Amino acid sequence: MTTVKQLLAEKGHTVWTIDPDKTVLDAIRLLAEKDVGALVVVDGDRPIGMFSERDYVRKVYLKGKTSPTTLVREVMSTPLVSVGYDHTTEQCMAIMTNRRIRHLPVIEDGRLVGIVSIGDLVNSIIREQHQIIEQLENYIHS
Numbered sequence: 001m002t003t004v005k006q007l008l009a010e011k012g013h014t015v016w017t018i019d020p021d022k023t024v025l026d027a028i029r030l031l032a033e034k035d036v037g038a039l040v041v042v043d044g045d046r047p048i049g050m051f052s053e054r055d056y057v058r059k060v061y062l063k064g065k066t067s068p069t070t071l072v073r074e075v076m077s078t079p080l081v082s083v084g085y086d087h088t089t090e091q092c093m094a095i096m097t098n099r100r101i102r103h104l105p106v107i108e109d110g111r112l113v114g115i116v117s118i119g120d121l122v123n124s125i126i127r128e129q130h131q132i133i134e135q136l137e138n139y140i141h142s
Contacts, residue, residue: 002124004106005085008114015115017042020073024060027051027072038103041076047105047112049076082107089124
């Protein structure tokens with residue numbers, strides 16, 4: 001079973017963050033520029049929430065707020081749901097399913113060290129299943 005630590009070793013530790021006092025317009029520009037679906041909201045070096053495309057649609061656009069005047073802290077998702085290096089892909093999938101979220105920041109020793117998305121987990125699980133199938137086929141044919 002793949003752990004978050006193994007997954008991050010493959011995909012990398014890059015995490016895009018935003019300050020809670022930036023505007024939503026700043027956040028959606030960064031989402032577009034980096035081609036990601038969510039940002040970790042960081043106060044100093046402390047992760048405090050998430051801002052996603054879903055937050056924009058539901059908490060800004062549909063409520064008639066304006067992106068240039070609304071602060072990220074007003075619409076970010078809290079409390080922050082996170083995982084550590086030792087979580088497995090299956091545990092992460094269960095958390096995402098139960099919480100109805102698509103991104104999990106990875107926090108180790110109080111530091112933000114990465115992020116995993118639902119796509120990262122699905123790809124990892126598919127790779128694991130292919131390996132198991134291959135092993136079973138080799139076993140059957142030997």
